[in-house]
Amino acid sequence: MNDISILTKALQHSGLRLTPQRMAICELLAATDRHPTALWIYEQLRPRYPSLSLATVYHTLEALVGLGAINELGSAGDGTVHYDANVQPHINLACVSCHRVIDLPSEHIEHVASEVKDASGYRLFGARILYYGLCPECQAKAI
Amino acid sequence: MNDISILTKALQHSGLRLTPQRMAICELLAATDRHPTALWIYEQLRPRYPSLSLATVYHTLEALVGLGAINELGSAGDGTVHYDANVQPHINLACVSCHRVIDLPSEHIEHVASEVKDASGYRLFGARILYYGLCPECQAKAI
DNA sequence: TCTAAATTAGTAATGATTATAAATTGAAAT
DNA sequence: ATTTCAATTTATAATCATTACTAATTTAGA
Incomplete structure (x- = not known):
């Protein structure tokens, strides 16, 4: 869940056009708690935008x-x-x-974060923190 | 840099054979500070093992x-x-x-890590922790 | 040595992502 | 309103990492 204006303003401020397709993608990104893939976004929007192309989503x-408005999480x-x-900064699991x-x-x-900043002297912009393991439900299935 | 015996023992203890190919891959993993890809490992070893297959590396x-002996970092x-x-547990910057x-x-x-484990009930296998920012040298150049 | 299973190598298949080119859209200027 | 030009979208082809598959090879144990 997120503020859609952060996404749309990022696009507009950088000189990119806020097309209906881009608006719809921003809406979806702002409205979901999930961590969507390009394909998932494409499938969600296809009913409303039948002509939407997967390439546009990418x-x-x-x-x-x-623009730094969203993060790429890498393959999970x-x-x-x-x-x-x-x-x-938050933790993905x-x-x-x-x-x-x-x-x-x-x-x-x-x-x-402050430890990293102090120890390294870097000016920090952000972080991608991904822990991975077996969720309780899948632990139960595995037994 | 790492202890190669952790890797080789993990293989042997699980009943897998410690073949020359696997030994060479473990040596390389233990000797490097990099975060290698399958292709990089393949190219490093090909001179010594001309018949090595990329499939074997994978x-x-x-x-x-x-076996939990190494971590997969996902595409960065x-x-x-x-x-x-x-x-x-360590941090990439x-x-x-x-x-x-x-x-x-x-x-x-x-x-x-323990906070994540306790709060989520997940069985944790590893983590990919990447902070990004501007290093001191590049900050100096930017001025 | 002999046998069965594990492993490897080589290659084909898969699937996510990207690149490309033609069609469409939009904004500004006339 | 029309023209023009660049940005954008679409559709599809190409790419590239990874996985799947099969035959050949190797290994461990009888």
Whole structure:
């Protein structure tokens, strides 16, 4: 869940046009708690935008990543790239079996950020923090 | 840099054979500070093992990941999977300008791992922790 | 040595992503 | 309103990492 205006303003401010397709992709990114793939977005929007092309979805996501408005999560074990509209430092937790990716709040992660900054002298822009393991449901199935 | 016996023992203990190909892959994983891809490993070993197959590299890496002896890092922007022989919790820090990736030790990150485990009920296998920003050298250049 | 299973090599198949080119759209200027 | 030009979309082809498959090879144990 996120503020859609962050996404749309990022596009407009950089001189890119806010087309209906891009608007719909931003709406979906802002409205979901999931960490969608390009294909999932494409399938969600196809009923409303029958002419939508998968290439457009990829182009828009690439633009938003380049603007820092969303993050690319890298493959979570299923070989496909997931995206995250939440660019605030937080923890992603992926199940290697069912491939769900959930968000986790963390108290300690803020200490890590300042630790990194102090120890390295880097000016930090963001972070992608992905833990992976077996979720409780898949642990139960495995038995 | 890592202890090769951790890798070889993991293979042997699970009943898998320690073939020359697998031994060579373990040596390479243990000797490097990089985060190698399957293709990089293949190209490194081909001079010494001209008959080595890329499929064998993938099979061996898959086995080591399954045993928890190495971690799969997921694609970090270049579309290829990287592996990390360092399974101890640590932080990768990437410079968005010069694209170097360095490792950072962290005290707080261990607390995060136990926090994640306790809060989620997941059985954790590993983590990919990447901070990105501008390194001191590139900050100086930017001025 | 002999046999059965594991492993490897080589190659084909898969599937996500990207590149390309033609068609469409949109904004500005006339 | 029309023209023009660049941005965008669409459709499809190409690419590239990875997986699947099969035959050949190797290994461990009888």
